[in-house]
Amino acid sequence: MIHSLPSSEPLTAQKLFSKLYVSYYARLVRFASLYVGAMGDAENIVQDFFLYLWERKEILPELQQPDAYLFSAVKHRCLNFLRSQLSIVDRRQPLSDIMEQEFKLKLYSLQLLDDSQMSIDEVEKQICRAIDNLPERCREIFVMSKLKGMKYR
Numbered sequence: 001m002i003h004s005l006p007s008s009e010p011l012t013a014q015k016l017f018s019k020l021y022v023s024y025y026a027r028l029v030r031f032a033s034l035y036v037g038a039m040g041d042a043e044n045i046v047q048d049f050f051l052y053l054w055e056r057k058e059i060l061p062e063l064q065q066p067d068a069y070l071f072s073a074v075k076h077r078c079l080n081f082l083r084s085q086l087s088i089v090d091r092r093q094p095l096s097d098i099m100e101q102e103f104k105l106k107l108y109s110l111q112l113l114d115d116s117q118m119s120i121d122e123v124e125k126q127i128c129r130a131i132d133n134l135p136e137r138c139r140e141i142f143v144m145s146k147l148k149g150m151k152y153r
Contacts, residue, residue, distance in 0.1 A: 016060040020070070021050055028074050034127050035078045035106045045077045079110050101138055105130060
């Protein structure tokens with residue numbers, strides 16, 4: 001049973017899905033957007049995941065750690081998205097060094113993320129550490145483009 005969603009009555013799979021969607025959607029989009037950059041792409045990834053979850057909602061009553069499951073699933077979807085973006089860009093045109101380094105950093109930090117210790121605070125700390133480890137100019141450009149919404153120029 002999902003422990004982090006308190007309830008006095010047994011919840012149906014549909015009610016569990018609704019609670020998860022309301023409780024986690026915005027946080028998962030924010031989490032995904034830190035890696036994939038564009039808010040639209042992050043929303044698509046999370047929406048696709050929730051569609052997948054809806055189609056398998058019968059598994060929801062058995063979830064022991066919804067935080068770990070949800071963030072892990074979205075993390076893997078972000079990894080797949082970033083890998084596909086790299087292969088698309090490789091076929092179209094070479095990336096600038098900064099963009100290429102940013103993609104690689106995102107992939108690396110997502111791969112290092114330990115699914116068993118998934119909490120929002122830990123995820124945010126991991127992201128901050130990854131950003132802090134960027135070279136100064138790359139970090140500056142990343143912060144301006146991803147956190148302040150500015151363009152690469």
